[in-house]
Amino acid sequence: xxxxxxxxxxxxxxxxxxxxxxxxxxxxxxxxxxxxxxxxxxxxxxxxxxxxxxxxxxxxxxxxxxxxxxxxxxxxxxxxxxxxxxxxxxxxxxxxxxxxxxxxxxxxxxxxxxxxxxxxxxxxxxxxxxxxxxxxxxxxxxxxxxxxxxxxxxxxxxxxxxxxxxxxxxxxxxxxxxxxxxxxxxxxxxxxxxxxxxxxxxxxxxxxxxxxxxxxxxxxxxxxxxxxxxxxxxxxxxxxxxxxxxxxxxxxxxxxxxxxxxxxxxxxxxxxxxxxxxxxxxxxxxxxxxxxxxxxxxxxxxxxxxxxxxxxxxxxxxxxxxxxxxxxxxxxxxxxxxxxxxxxxxxxxxxxxxxxxxxxxxxxxxxxxxxxxxxxxxxxxxxxx
Amino acid sequence: xxxxxxxxxxxxxxxxxxxxxxxxxxxxxxxxxxxxxxxxxxxxxxxxxxxxxxxxxxxxxxxxxxxxxxxxxxxxxxxxxxxxxxxxxxxxxxxxxxxxxxxxxxxxxxxxxxxxxxxxxxxxxxxxxxxxxxxxxxxxxxxxxxxxxxxxxxxxxxxxxxxxxxxxxxxxxxxxxxxxxxxxxxxxxxxxxxxxxxxxxxxxxxxxxxxxxxxxxxxxxxxxxxxxxxxxxxxxxxxxxxxxxxxxxxxxxxxxxxxxxxxxxxxxxxxxxxxxxxxxxxxxxxxxxxxxxxxxxxxxxxxxxxxxxxxxxxxxxxxxxxxxxxxxxxxxxxxxxxxxxxxxxxxxxxxxxxxxxxxxxxxxxxxxxxxxxx
Numbered sequence: 055x056x057x058x059x060x061x062x063x064x065x066x067x068x069x070x071x072x073x074x075x076x077x078x079x080x081x082x083x084x085x086x087x088x089x090x091x092x093x094x095x096x097x098x099x100x101x102x103x104x105x106x107x108x109x110x111x112x113x114x115x116x117x118x119x120x121x122x123x124x125x126x127x128x129x130x131x132x133x134x135x136x137x138x139x140x141x142x143x144x145x146x147x148x149x150x151x152x153x154x155x156x157x158x159x160x161x162x163x164x165x166x167x168x169x170x171x172x173x174x175x176x177x178x179x180x181x182x183x184x185x186x187x188x189x190x191x192x193x194x195x196x197x198x199x200x201x202x203x204x205x206x207x208x209x210x211x212x213x214x215x216x217x218x219x220x221x222x223x224x225x226x227x228x229x230x231x232x233x234x235x236x237x238x239x240x241x242x243x244x245x246x247x248x249x250x251x252x253x254x255x256x257x258x259x260x261x262x263x264x265x266x267x268x269x270x271x272x273x274x275x276x277x278x279x280x281x282x283x284x285x286x287x288x289x290x291x292x293x294x295x296x297x298x299x300x301x302x303x304x305x306x307x308x309x310x311x312x313x314x315x316x317x318x319x320x321x322x323x324x325x326x327x328x329x330x331x332x333x334x335x336x337x338x339x340x341x342x343x344x345x346x347x348x349x350x351x352x353x354x355x356x357x358x359x360x361x362x363x364x365x366x367x368x369x370x371x372x373x374x375x376x377x378x379x380x381x382x383x384x385x386x387x388x389x390x391x392x393x394x395x396x397x398x399x400x401x402x403x404x405x406x407x408x409x410x411x412x413x414x415x416x417x418x419x420x421x422x423x424x425x426x427x428x429x430x431x432x433x434x435x436x437x438x439x
Numbered sequence: 440x441x442x443x444x445x446x447x448x449x450x451x452x453x454x455x456x457x458x459x460x461x462x463x464x465x466x467x468x469x470x471x472x473x474x475x476x477x478x479x480x481x482x483x484x485x486x487x488x489x490x491x492x493x494x495x496x497x498x499x500x501x502x503x504x505x506x507x508x509x510x511x512x513x514x515x516x517x518x519x520x521x522x523x524x525x526x527x528x529x530x531x532x533x534x535x536x537x538x539x540x541x542x543x544x545x546x547x548x549x550x551x552x553x554x555x556x557x558x559x560x561x562x563x564x565x566x567x568x569x570x571x572x573x574x575x576x577x578x579x580x581x582x583x584x585x586x587x588x589x590x591x592x593x594x595x596x597x598x599x600x601x602x603x604x605x606x607x608x609x610x611x612x613x614x615x616x617x618x619x620x621x622x623x624x625x626x627x628x629x630x631x632x633x634x635x636x637x638x639x640x641x642x643x644x645x646x647x648x649x650x651x652x653x654x655x656x657x658x659x660x661x662x663x664x665x666x667x668x669x670x671x672x673x674x675x676x677x678x679x680x681x682x683x684x685x686x687x688x689x690x691x692x693x694x695x696x697x698x699x700x701x702x703x704x705x706x707x708x709x710x711x712x713x714x715x716x717x718x719x720x721x722x723x724x725x726x727x728x729x730x731x732x733x734x735x736x737x738x739x740x741x742x743x744x745x746x747x748x749x750x751x752x753x754x755x756x757x758x759x760x761x762x763x764x765x766x767x768x769x770x771x772x773x774x775x776x777x778x779x780x781x782x783x784x785x786x787x788x789x790x791x792x793x794x795x796x797x798x799x800x801x802x803x804x805x806x807x808x809x810x811x812x813x
Contacts (some may be wrong), residue, residue: 058735064796108799155806164806177665177737283795390557420736420799 064249067110070287075112078296088116090246092383093237095253096123096411097281103416105283115290117385119413121235122253124200125152125388126405126412127336130369132228133158139195139226139362140171146189147436148182151175151195152253152409157402160370163197179204179211179225182208186215186223198227203255205229205347209327212349212356226358229347230334232256233264238341238342240272242276244384249275249293251286254308259324261316262306269302280308327353335368338378380413385416388390394418471505472496479579484609494607497581498573501588502602514568514603516625521567525627529564531555532623534597540583540618542661544653544672547620548590550747553677555624555700556598560679561694563634563686563752564626566598571605572621577612587618600624624674629686629722634753637690638711643781644759645709646752647680647718649674650774651702652730655744665737671729674748682750688765689758697749700804702778703742705751706789708802709781713753717789719779719801743804753781 083089099119102108108117121127133156139161140147141385147163148382154163154175167173172192176182179196186194197209208225215223252265257278268276275296279289289307297305307314327350334346349357358364367431371377375397376390376413387393387406397403406412410419441643455463462538473491474483482489499505521528535551545553552569559566571591595602639645653674660669685691693713697705702724709718726741734741748771754762759777766772791801 055731055735059794062794064794067795067797103799104793105795106791106793106799108797108801110795110797151807283797378690418804421700 058282061284062282063284066284069282070291071110071112074115074287074294075289076369077291077298078112078114080178080298081114081294084115085113085297088114089248089294089297090116090118090383091249091251091290092118092120092239092247093251093279093286094120094122094128094232095215095256096409097253097255097377098251098279098286099413100411100418101286102285103420106420107283107286109154109417115294118247119380119387119416120239120250120383121336121339121381121409122201122232122256123406123409123413124204124230124267125156125409126377127158127230127235127339128153128199128228128405129335129337130157130159130334130371131366133162134160134369135359135364135366136197136226137161137163137166137171139164139358139364140173141169144192146185146192146194147197148170148174148175148176149195150177150199152411153197153199154403155402156408158394170355179208180214183211183215183220183223186220190222191223193224193361194222195226195362197263198225201232201253201256202259202320202324203253204319204415205328206259206317206323209323212327212353213323215356216353221355222360223356225349225356226364227328229328229348230336231330231345231347232260234345235336235339236265236268238339238345240268240274240384242382244382245275247383249297250277250290251293252276252278252304254278254280254312257306257308257312257316259317260318261321262304262314264316265304269304273302275302275305277305278312285347322377326350335366337371338381339348340378367417367436372403375404377406377414379391380406387417390414446478454630458507459516465798471658472582477581479575479577479584481577481609481611483575486606490607490609495583498588498605498607501585502561502592504602504771506600509539511809514570516568521627524567524628526630527558527628529562529626529628530623531558532621533558533564535620535622537618537659538616539661540587542673543657543670545747546587546590546677547618548587549594550673550675551620551622552591552594552598552600553675555622556600556620556677556679557696557711557748557750559624559626560677560682561634561696562626562628563632563682563691563694563778564628565683566600566624566626566677566679568603568625569595570599570621570623572617572623573607575607575609576615576617577609579617583670584618594677598679602724613697632686632691634686634691634694636693636695636708639709639715639753639781640692640755641715641781641783642756643692643753644756644762645706645719645778646754646762646766646776647697647702647725647749647778648678648752648769648772648775649746649749650725650727650730651697651746652726652734652741652744654747655701656730656733656741659735659737664709667736669729669733671727671733674746676748676771678748678750678771681766681769684765684767684769685752685762689762689789690755691752692755693751695751697746697751701741701742701743701745701746702749703753703789703801706778706801707754709727709751710792712790713781714786716782716785717779718782718792719796720788720792722792723778725774725776735778737806742801743808751778752775
């Protein structure tokens with residue numbers, strides 16, 4: 055298929071893997087002391103697993119799957135709030151699909167739906183606004199989730215609702231911002247990341263300059279990457295190249311989409327509708343200052359937190375759950391005590407096991423095959439015509 | 440001579456000259472019923488005249504089986520007829536609740552025939568008889584029911600099966616979604632042929648007859664919730680003929696139609712059932728560009744999309760060339776492909792060589808495919 059297959063070409067992939075391998079070999083790293091590169095964004099995690107990229111890389115590179123899965127970092131208390139709103143009589147609750155199974159302390163939105171709540175899956179906030187227009191007798195609440203990638207469309211939808219006088223539309227905003235999160239990771243005392251693959255779609259909105267501090271203050275290479283597998287491989291090659299040269303720069307691999315200054319219209323929309331909360335809780339990472347978005351005063355009437363008198367009660371993660379350590383890259387998914395036993399995609403304990411962007415779900419779904427099994431499989435493949 | 444009265448009831452019958460009253464009444468009582476309302480009502484499920492009319496006129500009428508006189512409560516089949524064609528019975532059942540009832544490439548009626556026919560055929564059986572259970576929601580347009588019944592008839596003719604028994608229930612509005620169908624099917628298993636989900640052996644090849652994901656993509660688009668336009672049609676079709684050719688000429692160890700859960704689910708059922716490793720090359724999996732494009736847009740994986748005319752065959756190494764020839768020569772084998780191979784370990788697992796050249800596990804889906812945020 056045109057404009058898709060070009061970015062998944064196995065010959066180019068093999069060449070990039072070779073290039074990465076040769077460069078890493080000069081760095082004196084080993085499987086026991088690997089080069090650690092974090093992909094911040096869940097979209098990259100998904101690509102890495104879906105295309106089997108991790109297994110193609112030399113063992114002296116380790117990919118650390120970062121916190122950029124908005125569903126995974128949603129704290130239990132906020133899921134409970136969402137369920138509470140959805141269960142309110144007369145409410146139609148619209149959500150992106152991957153939030154529907156995230157477990158709260160009293161079940162997920164899917165459980166609420168089974169018990170009679172009107173929970174619908176939508177692909178865009180505009181779909182939820184259409185639901186509000188079609189159901190004037192209901193209060194329609196959109197579950198606003200995601201980084202700067204999805205925040206502009208939520209903001210524009212609210213502006214549209216205001217302009218067209220829709221008064222039964224609300225947003226439960228859990229929008230978050232990427233920069234404080236990256237800073238929190240960089241400030242962690244146990245930081246062991248050598249470089250970053252940066253989020254492509256967030257940067258398409260906020261622009262490249264915003265990341266300057268990562269190179270200037272923390273001295274880490276940061277390459278903004280696209281989401282096709284060749285994008286990811288090329289970006290890895292660029293990070294490795296910077297490390298090999300002893301450099302730390304912000305580079306943009308995803309130039310076909312990301313402009314230096316970002317998208318001014320999208321930035322304006324966020325700026326107009328939202329303001330930063332003093333602090334916001336992240337699952338696993340704790341409370342991060344100025345990392346969450348809430349409504350500015352002129353748009354407060356769209357704020358579901360006000361309309362439904364939501365006062366989030368922080369709920370501790372289940373004791374066995376180590377999502378936080380997985381999100382920070384401190385442990386690998388399979389090193390979690392409950393991975394694949396008590397916590398599986400069918401019965402998830404932690405959010406990392408729910409979304410296909412979550413490191414645990416991705417690893418469970420795509421990755422759990424031993425090296426020896428892979429070698430045997432490769433041998434078998436040769437006979438497939 | 441009858442006319443339609445404004446209240447939907449029959450207009451008075453003109454008396455024949457000299458006909459006594461009682462015989463006139465009797466003549467009308469025995470007259471073939473006709474359904475004159477536009478929608479199914481609860482009266483059609485009440486067991487009385489209205490129900491009889493619905494069954495006679497709409498169901499048996501459209502199925503082309505009206506002239507059977509008074510019906511028995513069960514189908515009766517001479518054993519001799521069955522045992523002349525094989526040595527075991529295959530018996531299966533499936534329910535159909537698809538929304539919308541009509542979609543590009545088919546409708547719930549065609550699906551209900553083909554689905555059960557295929558479930559029989561993949562056992563190596565010759566599909567023969569189907570039952571047809573209907574659950575109608577009050578308010579269902581009679582014309583929709585007629586259309587579905589015509590479709591059942593046409594599909595049964597193509598698949599060479601007979602609808603031999605049936606049942607109709609009407610439930611109140613909201614208690615069902617327009618129309619649910621259950622079909623059970625009986626077939627006779629050919630002597631000496633026993634493909635099984637436990638039958639895949641190391642060294643076998645895994646092949647399929649056609650493009651995957653068409654049905655799932657067509658239904659998704661037909662629901663109209665995504666404002667997507669596509670030319671993809673459901674692949675619903677009866678595969679008894681194609682399967683018959685294959686089992687007659689090749690050593691087929693296992694067969695299963697890749698319906699709900701898609702290709703990935705069937706491959707996992709094979710790996711688990713036969714305790715083997717199934718290795719699949721993603722580049723060999725036949726997916727139409729329209730389906731791929733839709734999946735790219737929506738963040739779905741075609742490997743998990745439903746099919747209604749796609750069978751996964753596990754064939755012995757010696758048979759793979761012949762099997763591929765037969766598939767490619769058949770009208771239902773246009774997208775035939777060798778997907779991969781069976782090996783001994785890791786047992787119970789499916790791995791996929793990705794388009795990029797990487798490798799990963801291909802697992803069963805947990806629930807529905809959840810579209811991703813970004």
